[in-house]
Structure formats: structure tokens, C-alpha cells
Amino acid sequence: MVRLQLKNLCLSSLFIALFFGCSPTQGYKLSRVEVVTSAHVKPIINKDNSLLYKAKINLYNKYYGGLIVLKQMDPSTAHLVFVTELGMKMFDFEIKNNEFKLIYVFEPLNQPKILRVLESDMKLILLQSLINKEARIFEKENKSVYEVRNGNFKNYYFVNKASKTVDRTIVKGRLFKKEKVNYIYNDSLNAQQIKLKHKGIIHLKIELNNISKE
Amino acid sequence: MHIRNFIVLISLIICSSFVSAQSVFKPVKDTVSLKAKIDNMSKVTNSIESDFTQVKDLSMLSEKITSKGHFYFQKKNNLRWEYTSPYKYIIVINQDKIFIKDENKLKKYDMNSNKVFKEINDIMISCVNGDILKSNKFKISFFENDTYYKLELIPAMKGMKESLKKINMYFDKNVTSVVKLEMLEPSDDITTLDFSNKKLNGTIAIEKFMLK
Numbered sequence: 001m002v003r004l005q006l007k008n009l010c011l012s013s014l015f016i017a018l019f020f021g022c023s024p025t026q027g028y029k030l031s032r033v034e035v036v037t038s039a040h041v042k043p044i045i046n047k048d049n050s051l052l053y054k055a056k057i058n059l060y061n062k063y064y065g066g067l068i069v070l071k072q073m074d075p076s077t078a079h080l081v082f083v084t085e086l087g088m089k090m091f092d093f094e095i096k097n098n099e100f101k102l103i104y105v106f107e108p109l110n111q112p113k114i115l116r117v118l119e120s121d122m123k124l125i126l127l128q129s130l131i132n133k134e135a136r137i138f139e140k141e142n143k144s145v146y147e148v149r150n151g152n153f154k155n156y157y158f159v160n161k162a163s164k165t166v167d168r169t170i171v172k173g174r175l176f177k178k179e180k181v182n183y184i185y186n187d188s189l190n191a192q193q194i195k196l197k198h199k200g201i202i203h204l205k206i207e208l209n210n211i212s213k214e
Numbered sequence: 215m216h217i218r219n220f221i222v223l224i225s226l227i228i229c230s231s232f233v234s235a236q237s238v239f240k241p242v243k244d245t246v247s248l249k250a251k252i253d254n255m256s257k258v259t260n261s262i263e264s265d266f267t268q269v270k271d272l273s274m275l276s277e278k279i280t281s282k283g284h285f286y287f288q289k290k291n292n293l294r295w296e297y298t299s300p301y302k303y304i305i306v307i308n309q310d311k312i313f314i315k316d317e318n319k320l321k322k323y324d325m326n327s328n329k330v331f332k333e334i335n336d337i338m339i340s341c342v343n344g345d346i347l348k349s350n351k352f353k354i355s356f357f358e359n360d361t362y363y364k365l366e367l368i369p370a371m372k373g374m375k376e377s378l379k380k381i382n383m384y385f386d387k388n389v390t391s392v393v394k395l396e397m398l399e400p401s402d403d404i405t406t407l408d409f410s411n412k413k414l415n416g417t418i419a420i421e422k423f424m425l426k
Contacts, residue, residue, distance in 0.1 A: 050277055063321060065314070067279060069277055071275050079274070081275065085281070086305070087270045089403055092401075107376055107377065
């Protein structure tokens with residue numbers, strides 16, 4: 001009887017630890033609830049200059065290498081275009097008022113499963129689920145965490161208060177992490193490196209390294 | 215003062231009409247002779263080594279991506295594209311094998327397992343060595359100006375039409391090799407490849423077509 005109670009106690013403790021102990025906001029204090037704007041957080045797409053990234057995408061055990069161009073066309077429209085090193089365009093997303101629209105996809109990639117994952121992850125990378133959304137803002141010293149509800153998940157954005165850049169994003173379900181994005185800034189202008197990794201059944205890794213254009 | 219302006223204007227008109235006359239392409243009258251020259255070029259070219267500049271012009275974005283590198287071709291089916299700027303990337307095609315070295319990572323593919331690669335490779339190799347004339351995948355038209363012969367290749371097959379609108383191949387007037395390739399996509403994006411510092415029929419180390 002005592003052994004059974006001890007076993008139940010251990011399981012309950014483990015459950016409580018998983019449920020409450022792993023919160024990304026642990027150690028942070030809730031400060032306020034606000035709609036996030038580009039005054040709070042620096043967007044990834046640069047309004048003034050187009051950005052060029054060397055891209056490595058591992059999706060369902062297939063590798064796609066190439067270049068990603070991010071360009072703001074007008075105040076409400078931007079484009080994300082992926083071309084291979086040899087110059088062939090693979091996909092082109094138009095981002096208008098926070099909505100993604102597929103303009104072009106190279107036929108072998110034109111599969112709903114692939115496009116759904118790519119679109120969702122590009123949105124995550126570009127902070128589309130953060131800007132203009134209501135967030136619970138937690139703070140600790142020079143860091144803030146913006147918690148945004150995203151369907152059945154919660155997105156946590158770790159922001160450097162001084163530079164307003166997002167250093168890390170975590171997408172979390174009730175118990176486990178689903179995705180993680182890390183950003184590296186050499187200066188506060190543009191992200192030099194962006195790495196996204198899925199946990200669980202979707203095998204996807206994206207690595208973007210900024211390259212200067214000629 | 216008015217006379218000086220008039221002279222400048224006339225000079226500009228003369229200059230611009232001279233430039234446009236140089237660049238205007240007209241249909242080739244003797245296509246049989248040109249085909250024979252290209253066929254001969256294909257026969258006598260065993261290897262090509264050159265620098266290349268690739269410009270990807272994303273028309274809708276008014277954005278150009280320029281990359282540079284070295285190019286190697288060895289008959290019958292060996293290609294090496296070595297990108298050196300703005301990133302390091304090597305793609306080697308050795309018969310039916312494809313090797314890609316992206317920074318320090320090496321990947322190897324079987325050409326036959328990847329239809330897209332096979333199609334791109336077939337087009338590239340046949341463009342470089344001139345064998346494209348024997349292909350039934352394109353409708354070909356022949357043009358020339360003072361400097362170049364230009365072949366316009368329009369895809370004839372439905373699958374290819376979706377990703378490729380046209381290929382323009384430029385040959386020097388002596389038809390010794392391809393000097394420029396333009397690949398136009400249905401969205402009007404253009405990929406231009408300019409070949410320079412060419413060395414024809416030199417010896418290329420076999421190691422260039424192997425990656426470890």
C-alpha cells in the first residue's frame with residue numbers, strides 16, 4: 001500500500017514538474033498585456049534593404065540548398081523568394097498585411113504537406129505570429145519574453161530589451177516543445193543567422209546565413 | 215548655344231542608333247551553314263574551362279543576385295560548377311552521379327533518381343557542347359547581329375514549359391563556344407550565365423570531377 005502511494009506520488013511529481021516546471025517564462029515576472037508592434041520588437045524583414053540568405057532546408061529527409069531573398073515592396077507587402085544556387089526559383093511567397101500567399105512553386109515541391117509546413121515555419125521565422133498580436137509580456141533584467149497564443153500552442157519570443165531583437169522563439173504545446181528558432185545578430189541591424197528545428201514527427205531543419213550582396 | 219545643343223542631340227541620336235543596330239538580332243539566312251558550324255564545334259570541343267558570372271534577375275522584385283565562379287566541362291558528361299562568390303558551393307556531374315559540396319558537407323545523388331536534376335543536366339550539357347540542336351525538346355530559331363549568333367530555344371514539352379519559357383544561347387561569330395546563356399522563366403525572371411577567360415581543349419585533372 002505504501003509502495004503504491006509512493007509510486008503515485010512520484011508520478012504526480014513528475015507530471016507537475018513537466019506541467020509547471022518547464023515554462024519558458026520561469027524566472028520572469030508578468031509585466032503587462034499589450035498588442036505587439038515594431039516599436040516593441042524589430043521585424044526580421046528590413047523595410048529599407050532587401051536581405052539575402054544562404055538557405056539549407058532539410059525536409060522529410062530531402063535537402064534543398066539555395067538562396068532566400070526577403071524584400072519589402074511597399075509598406076504592406078513583402079516577398080520571400082527561394083532560388084537554388086543554379087538560379088532556379090523554387091517558391092515565392094507574398095506577405096501582405098501579415099497574410100502569406102503562394103505566388104509560385106516549382107512543381108516537384110507543389111505538395112500540400114510540404115507547402116503547409118514551409119509556410120507555417122517561414123511565418124514563425126519572420127515573426128508573423130508576434131507583430132500585431134496581443135502578448136503577455138514577462139520581464140527580467142535586460143530580457144523580455146512575449147507569450148502569444150497560437151491555436152493549441154503558445155509561442156514564446158525572447159527579446160533583448162536594448163536592441164529589441166528576438167534571440168529565440170519557442171513553440172510549446174501543453175507538455176512539450178514543438179519548434180525552436182534561434183537568431184544570431186552580429187549587430188542590431190539584421191539577423192546574421194537563423195536556425196529553426198522541429199521536435200517530434202515533422203523532420204524539418206532550416207538554417208539561414210546572411211550574405212552580403214554585390 | 216542652340217547650335218551646340220543641336221549637335222549634341224544629333225550625336226546622341228547617331229550613337230544610340232549605332233548601338234541599337236549593333237544589338238538588334240536578325241534571323242539567320244543560312245541556317246544550314248550555322249548548324250554545320252555548331253555541329254563541328256560540338257565535335258572538336260573536348261573540354262572547356264572558364265570563369266562564369268551568374269545573374270539571377272527576379273523581375274517582380276527588381277532584384278538581382280550575382281554569383282561568380284569557375285566552370286569545367288569534359289566530354290562526354292562531366293561538369294563542375296564551382297561557385298566562389300558570394301559563397302562557396304560546388305556541384306559536380308560525373309556521368310550519372312551528382313556530387314554537391316556545400317561548405318564542408320558533401321552529398322552524392324544518383325542522377326536517375328532525380329528527374330529534375332537529370333533534366334537540368336541534360337539541358338546544361340547539351341547547351342554547352344552544342345548538342346542541343348539534336349534535341350527534340352525545343353523549337354529552335356536562329357538569329358545574328360554583328361557580334362553574336364543567338365539561338366532561341368522554346369520548350370516543346372508541356373512539363374518543361376511550366377518552369378522554362380525560353381533559353382537564349384549566344385555563340386561568338388567564329389562559333390568556337392557558347393559565350394552566354396539566358397534562361398527565361400514564365401514569370402519573366404531571367405538567369406544569365408556569362409562565360410569568360412575560356413580555355414578550350416586544355417587538360418583538366420580528372421580529380422576536378424570527383425569530390426571527397
